Amino acid sequence: MDNRVRDRKLRDKIVSAEEAANLIHDGMVVGMSGFTRAGEAMAVPLALAERAKKEPFRITLMTGASLGNDLDKTLAEAHVLSRRMPFQVDPVLRSEINAGEVMFTDQHLSQTVELLRTRQIPPVQVAVIEAVAVLEHGGIVPTTSVGNSASFAILADKVIVEVNLHHPETLIGLHDVFIPAQRPSRTPIPVVAPESRVGLPYIPIPPEKIAAIVITDKQDSEAKVQPPDAETRAIAGHLMEFLKHEVKQGRLTNSLLPLQAGIGAIANAVMNGFLDSPFENLKMYSEVLQDSTFELFDAGKLAFASGSSITLSNAMYKKVFADLDRYKSRLILRPQEVSNHPEVVRRLGTIGINTALEFDIYGNINSTHVGGTHMMNGIGGSGDFARNGFLSVFVTKSLAKGGAISSVVPMVSHVDHTEHDVSVVVTDVGLADLRGLAPRERARQIIDHCVHPIYREKLNDYFERACHRGGHTPHVMEEAFSWHTNLKQYGSMMPEARAAAE
Numbered sequence: 001m002d003n004r005v006r007d008r009k010l011r012d013k014i015v016s017a018e019e020a021a022n023l024i025h026d027g028m029v030v031g032m033s034g035f036t037r038a039g040e041a042m043a044v045p046l047a048l049a050e051r052a053k054k055e056p057f058r059i060t061l062m063t064g065a066s067l068g069n070d071l072d073k074t075l076a077e078a079h080v081l082s083r084r085m086p087f088q089v090d091p092v093l094r095s096e097i098n099a100g101e102v103m104f105t106d107q108h109l110s111q112t113v114e115l116l117r118t119r120q121i122p123p124v125q126v127a128v129i130e131a132v133a134v135l136e137h138g139g140i141v142p143t144t145s146v147g148n149s150a151s152f153a154i155l156a157d158k159v160i161v162e163v164n165l166h167h168p169e170t171l172i173g174l175h176d177v178f179i180p181a182q183r184p185s186r187t188p189i190p191v192v193a194p195e196s197r198v199g200l201p202y203i204p205i206p207p208e209k210i211a212a213i214v215i216t217d218k219q220d221s222e223a224k225v226q227p228p229d230a231e232t233r234a235i236a237g238h239l240m241e242f243l244k245h246e247v248k249q250g251r252l253t254n255s256l257l258p259l260q261a262g263i264g265a266i267a268n269a270v271m272n273g274f275l276d277s278p279f280e281n282l283k284m285y286s287e288v289l290q291d292s293t294f295e296l297f298d299a300g301k302l303a304f305a306s307g308s309s310i311t312l313s314n315a316m317y318k319k320v321f322a323d324l325d326r327y328k329s330r331l332i333l334r335p336q337e338v339s340n341h342p343e344v345v346r347r348l349g350t351i352g353i354n355t356a357l358e359f360d361i362y363g364n365i366n367s368t369h370v371g372g373t374h375m376m377n378g379i380g381g382s383g384d385f386a387r388n389g390f391l392s393v394f395v396t397k398s399l400a401k402g403g404a405i406s407s408v409v410p411m412v413s414h415v416d417h418t419e420h421d422v423s424v425v426v427t428d429v430g431l432a433d434l435r436g437l438a439p440r441e442r443a444r445q446i447i448d449h450c451v452h453p454i455y456r457e458k459l460n461d462y463f464e465r466a467c468h469r470g471g472h473t474p475h476v477m478e479e480a481f482s483w484h485t486n487l488k489q490y491g492s493m494m495p496e497a498r499a500a501a502e
Helices: 017-021 043-054 071-077 091-098 112-117 149-155 230-248 265-276 291-298 314-322 324-328 342-348 382-386 439-449 453-469 482-490 495-501
Strands: 029-032 059-062 081-085 126-131 158-164 210-216 259-261 282-285 302-307 331-333 351-355 358-360 391-395 424-426 431-433
Touching: 017 043, 017 210, 029 149, 043 071, 043 158, 043 210, 071 081, 071 091, 081 091, 112 149, 126 149, 230 265, 230 391, 230 424, 230 431, 259 265, 265 291, 265 351, 265 391, 282 342, 291 302, 291 314, 314 324, 342 382, 351 382, 382 391, 431 439, 439 453, 482 495
Parallel strands: 029 059, 029 126, 059 081, 126 158, 158 210, 259 282, 259 351, 282 302, 302 331, 351 391, 391 424
Antiparallel strands: 424 431
8 A cells, every 4th residue: 555655644535435425416527537448436436326326416427438337327327417528338328318317518539628627618626536556746647547537636626536456556657647738828739759758657736635545446347349350351451452552652651650540349340450461660649549459569560559548358458467568668648638639630640540320422420329319429539530630531331230221321410520521431342532522523432432232322323313403512402311211210221111111
């Protein structure tokens, strides 16, 4: 414990999770650590849920991104949450959001603390931060994520620290906490390469601000990593061929530019595609470092990785943390407002690879809403990279639900990334390079190269009839969402589904 809580006076503040949770009251705004199921405070949220069973109360909860250990589910079931931001992935919480029981504020991940810092949203009153250790001067060393933890702790009135003994002390020194200055006198963020270290290896706060310390001993939630299937291998293959062509054309070198990849099975599988590629000495400037990151390290393909969290399968977690010193000199974890900052993303020229739920014939992307109305997870950091990187790539399988759904539609049912922010779209069918094209040219590329054959003729027919009506971005407005309507009413986007039902 001497190494974990190094200020003797602070050891007097070690309490139970229940005692610490009593510092949080009805109506408060609470900022908790946690970014893509990594580095979340684990004990205090559970104590809040237990207390709510006897003493109903509700809070606004801000995090970095999604929480692990079913915490969003537990808090939703206990009706603790009145408002949640900026990202989540839990099915129970999602149901509460779509029912209107929890107000969900979906935000670009780089923006939450900017809004807090400028008082455009209500201030954080209590921050709950998971730590490897609390240093002599009160500095908090985060665990497997930084996310928004640093700004939550700095801006909050009180801080509760959960010191998690499960995480090794070798994590100390991995983090790079840099907090941008206030506007309008802010200076540039001095990150000029993924390996740039520009901040502190801890969150700087005065020790007197720490109101309670809770001791825990629990591993992060296991990431559900699925092996690549035929479709994701095809997506990766199309992207690798495209990047090889970019090298041949002299637009990239064989080391490419810093890579960013979203979370999830498709993005992780696409990153695996680099294992068998000719590219080498790669670097990442991303949000989440997944299994594929460390597989690329082990294969000698990856030289350095900067992110905001490490989210791994159980097997990979054990492997990495048993030998963390071997990777540590090639890793940095940063606050998400730096990992996702548009200024840095544009300076470094990242290649952003993110997942779409659907895209339309002009390249507009829906990454958040099912059927235009029901929230899935949230926009996350994809928009931070899409608008500002060297290349903005969106990937998805061409079909879903056994062919009942085409991932390429006449018009997306919800727009998260407009056609102006999208360079390349890829499905298992093929890849469309949209750079420099007018809308009609974009549509032709997408229909010819990305649409599954069972839907291609139907999209061709739609597009040709739309062009006959005219317009810079042609549409048959009364039919633009007919595929979505068919799906909702008849279980399939196929026009034949309606005829069969009738």
